Amino acid sequence: MSRPKLGQSVRRSRWSHFTAQNVPSLLALLILIATLVFYAVLFSTSLGRLPGNFELTSTTNNAMPLVFSAVGQTIVFLSRGIDLSVGGMMDISNSLAATRMGGSPGSMVLWSIIILLVGAAGGLINGLLVALGRLQPILVTLATLSIFQGVAIKVLPQPGGKVPTGYTDFLTNPGHPWALIFIGLLVLFWLAFRRTAFGVAIYAVGNDEESARANGIRVVRTRVGAYVVGGMFAAAAGLFLAATTTSGDATAGDSYTLTSIAAAFLGGTTIFGGRGSALGSIAGALVLSILISVLFFAGINQLYEDFYQGLFLVLAVALSALVGYFLRRKK
Amino acid sequence: MTGADGTERSSPIIEAVGVSKSFGAVRALSEASFGAGAGEVHGLVGENGAGKSTLIKILSGVLRPDSGEIRVEGQRVELSSPQAAQALGIRTVFQELTLLPWMTVAENLLIRREPKGFGPLLRRREMSSRAEEMLASLGIENIDPLELVANLPLDQRQIVEIVRTVTREPKILFLDEPTSSLAMREVEWLFGLLNQMRGEGRCIVFTSHRWREVESVADRITIFRDGRHVETHAEIDEDHAVTLMTGRKVETMYPELPPADDEEVALEVRNLGGGSLSDISFSLHKGEILGVGGLEGQGQRDLFLALFGAGEKSEGDILIDGKPARIRNPNDAIRAKLGIALVPEDRKSEGLLLPMSVRDNLTLPVMKLFSAGGVIRSRREMRLVQQMVERLQIRLRGSEQAVATLSGGNQQKVLVGRWLLADSRILLLYDVTRGVDVATKHDIYELMLALISEGRSILFYSSDTEEVAHLSHRVLVMREGRINAELKGSEIDAESIVTAALREEDVPA
Numbered sequence: 019m020s021r022p023k024l025g026q027s028v029r030r031s032r033w034s035h036f037t038a039q040n041v042p043s044l045l046a047l048l049i050l051i052a053t054l055v056f057y058a059v060l061f062s063t064s065l066g067r068l069p070g071n072f073e074l075t076s077t078t079n080n081a082m083p084l085v086f087s088a089v090g091q092t093i094v095f096l097s098r099g100i101d102l103s104v105g106g107m108m109d110i111s112n113s114l115a116a117t118r119m120g121g122s123p124g125s126m127v128l129w130s131i132i133i134l135l136v137g138a139a140g141g142l143i144n145g146l147l148v149a150l151g152r153l154q155p156i157l158v159t160l161a162t163l164s165i166f167q168g169v170a171i172k173v174l175p176q177p178g179g180k181v182p183t184g185y186t187d188f189l190t191n192p193g194h195p196w197a198l199i200f201i202g203l204l205v206l207f208w209l210a211f212r213r214t215a216f217g218v219a220i221y222a223v224g225n226d227e228e229s230a231r232a233n234g235i236r237v238v239r240t241r242v243g244a245y246v247v248g249g250m251f252a253a254a255a256g257l258f259l260a261a262t263t264t265s266g267d268a269t270a271g272d273s274y275t276l277t278s279i280a281a282a283f284l285g286g287t288t289i290f291g292g293r294g295s296a297l298g299s300i301a302g303a304l305v306l307s308i309l310i311s312v313l314f315f316a317g318i319n320q321l322y323e324d325f326y327q328g329l330f331l332v333l334a335v336a337l338s339a340l341v342g343y344f345l346r347r348k349k
Numbered sequence: 350m351t352g353a354d355g356t357e358r359s360s361p362i363i364e365a366v367g368v369s370k371s372f373g374a375v376r377a378l379s380e381a382s383f384g385a386g387a388g389e390v391h392g393l394v395g396e397n398g399a400g401k402s403t404l405i406k407i408l409s410g411v412l413r414p415d416s417g418e419i420r421v422e423g424q425r426v427e428l429s430s431p432q433a434a435q436a437l438g439i440r441t442v443f444q445e446l447t448l449l450p451w452m453t454v455a456e457n458l459l460i461r462r463e464p465k466g467f468g469p470l471l472r473r474r475e476m477s478s479r480a481e482e483m484l485a486s487l488g489i490e491n492i493d494p495l496e497l498v499a500n501l502p503l504d505q506r507q508i509v510e511i512v513r514t515v516t517r518e519p520k521i522l523f524l525d526e527p528t529s530s531l532a533m534r535e536v537e538w539l540f541g542l543l544n545q546m547r548g549e550g551r552c553i554v555f556t557s558h559r560w561r562e563v564e565s566v567a568d569r570i571t572i573f574r575d576g577r578h579v580e581t582h583a584e585i586d587e588d589h590a591v592t593l594m595t596g597r598k599v600e601t602m603y604p605e606l607p608p609a610d611d612e613e614v615a616l617e618v619r620n621l622g623g624g625s626l627s628d629i630s631f632s633l634h635k636g637e638i639l640g641v642g643g644l645e646g647q648g649q650r651d652l653f654l655a656l657f658g659a660g661e662k663s664e665g666d667i668l669i670d671g672k673p674a675r676i677r678n679p680n681d682a683i684r685a686k687l688g689i690a691l692v693p694e695d696r697k698s699e700g701l702l703l704p705m706s707v708r709d710n711l712t713l714p715v716m717k718l719f720s721a722g723g724v725i726r727s728r729r730e731m732r733l734v735q736q737m738v739e740r741l742q743i744r745l746r747g748s749e750q751a752v753a754t755l756s757g758g759n760q761q762k763v764l765v766g767r768w769l770l771a772d773s774r775i776l777l778l779y780d781v782t783r784g785v786d787v788a789t790k791h792d793i794y795e796l797m798l799a800l801i802s803e804g805r806s807i808l809f810y811s812s813d814t815e816e817v818a819h820l821s822h823r824v825l826v827m828r829e830g831r832i833n834a835e836l837k838g839s840e841i842d843a844e845s846i847v848t849a850a851l852r853e854e855d856v857p858a
Contacts, residue, residue, distance in 0.1 A: 232447035292452070
């Protein structure tokens with residue numbers, strides 16, 4: 019008895035699927051390009067020349083903390099969580115780097131590793147409370163945000179301390195845009211991460227926890243893992259913050275909780291989990307960083323910076339939703 | 350205990366002996382026994398709540414029994430987790446799909462067994478060709494492995510779920526209601542697959558509410574009622590089976606349809622088009638059930654959604670009581686003036702708030718009825734809810750019970766009840782009996798008759814053509830988004846509907 023066949027073959031190209039499934043990330047890339055162009059135009063009209071090496075270097079260096087914190091936030095988002103403690107962890111990382119790190123390469127490497135492990139430990143606390151304790155992520159990380167901020171104040175009660183010059187030169191060299199290499203490495207990291215069993219598991223858990231469990235995915239382990247990796251990225255972001263500012267401040271990281279969330283949103287990752295990409299978030303983080311320079315050259319009073327950032331964010335997210343709506347209508 | 354006709358097979362490969370399971374005060378299984386052998390397709394039938402799904406969950410390691418034992422190949426086993434069951438070669442397609450919506454078909458098919466590449470990395474590119482092979486080997490060509498599951502229609506999702514389970518080479522395969530969302534062709538495909546697996550010596554147990562399906566493919570049929578094993582037979586006719594399932598005699602499946610003599614038109618549709626629909630015109634009278642038939646996927650769904658304002662932008666006119674009506678969204682349709690209500694087949698995603706109580710679900714759109722100054726007067730609300738529960742014979746423990754814990758048929762009744770409270774006069778019933786047990790189907794039929802006797806009108810689509818034939822005053826047969834034929838009175842039977850559905854359009858242009 020021959021079995022009946024089902025349907026005719028309908029296949030779209032790999033490229034067509036890729037674009038359809040990555041609309042938000044691609045859109046973030048387009049917004050990045052548009053922002054860059056806008057920036058270049060404003061810059062050249064006000065200064066009479068095109069932005070050069072100096073501008074590229076300082077913009078990249080200033081963007082690095084946000085880029086790293088946004089990637090960490092994205093990984094937590096993808097597991098259908100949220101990490102409000104990012105800012106607190108950056109405070110700890112920043113304070114430790116400014117007070118403990120010595121000028122020798124050995125000390126720099128050792129303290130970098132220790133600080134990343136502290137980030138992992140913080141993430142582990144978040145993850146265990148969320149996944150095992152079954153507490154709301156927003157509540158848990160709001161609490162640990164305050165706790166981490168307190169720890170940072172204990173480490174560095176007064177702004178100060180000093181980050182070794184060699185460290186600054188390595189992470190955020192003031193003379194050359196070498197930090198771009200780290201962005202390249204982040205992209206490579208993400209492409210690989212997406213192809214690991216752990217990466218797939220994070221997406222699966224974010225899609226549907228019950229289904230993931232039914233498919234043999236270890237849900238608790240995966241969710242805890244997402245917070246641990248997220249914590250490490252926050253710690254890394256704190257190191258970059260310390261390197262660019264060359265000194266320590268136990269409150270310097272605070273603003274990154276919200277901006278990392280904004281960058282992830284701008285990159286098209288949703289808070290509902292399972293959808294999005296860190297590549298979009300990297301683009302989103304760069305956009306938000308460049309926006310500050312754009313506002314500067316547009317002659318906007320610095321006091322209104324937040325206002326315009328918020329306005330821009332709403333418009334960008336609305337645009338993304340609109341594009342998605344029209345694409346769906348077209349089908 | 351095997352059946353009276355003594356179809357003794359080789360010893361069962363999987364067996365439940367005296368298994369009991371309670372959820373709180375509800376006894377889902379009591380001293381139930383069941384057995385199925387290798388190389389056998391075994392049908393498991395019974396009403397909703399008879400304990401079939403609970404039994405399958407226990408035999409799949411999802412639930413632990415309170416007492417009783419489970420044997421696999423004669424050995425007593427503890428199925429402490431789904432993984433433990435899977436290690437013994439037991440695989441299950443559950444009623445609730447376990448697909449990951451925002452991942453591709455390929456990712457879903459290959460999750461946890463992705464092709465490995467360098468170091469810890471998976472070969473994503475190879476996944477789509479691997480998935481393509483899996484689908485092709487089972488004769489499926491219309492599912493693109495790179496498509497997101499969320500973009501697939503319900504029937505194709507079910508097929509992906511089946512493919513994923515079947516390609517894991519189960520020794521014992523459970524399928525809980527695998528056909529409820531499948532079209533006829535797809536059911537044939539599935540049964541072809543089951544036949545092949547039987548030939549390979551595998552054991553297959555499946556449940557279905559469609560008797561003809563069970564009869565056509567099952568070697569043996571086991572009937573469950575009230576959490577107990579009733580009988581197992583190799584041959585059993587439908588009437589006898591229904592009697593065993595319900596514990597009472599169902600003389601006629603379908604109630605007598607009273608004549609519709611009201612000439613007053615409740616709803617008139619003129620040249621409705623847009624989306625998959627084109628040039629649809631008809632009128633629905635007061636106190637009438639107007640059936641919508643045809644093969645699946647011929648635009649019936651779009652028609653219902655368009656009338657409820659939930660579809661794509663459409664052209665043409667809709668008249669209610671002779672007056673043109675603008676229905677741009679469901680809110681327009683629900684409004685008392687128009688009074689159009691949709692009861693969809695996908696209860697979970699289209700209408701019910703599953704974690705909320707029966708009371709909330711019933712009264713949500715009609716809060717105004719018993720609110721004073723924005724404050725709900727709960728005594729009046731409770732009275733209305735009680736009346737509705739009684740009238741619809743919704744089986745529940747209490748009105749605060751979460752809708753999620755009700756059986757499918759009872760969920761459907763809650764939806765109907767909601768629109769009765771809202772006093773909707775035109776009810777769009779879209780495949781409401783899909784996946785619903787015999788007794789509840791009967792309740793729904795009776796309810797439909799009660800509704801039209803109050804002068805309400807019903808537009809009725811069902812994937813079961815017999816149902817449309819027996820319960821409609823007139824039938825519109827759809828084909829490719831158009832009305833291909835209209836059948837009246839004695840012209841209506843299942844055969845004429847199918848004939849009309851297949852006929853190429855021969856209407857003069």
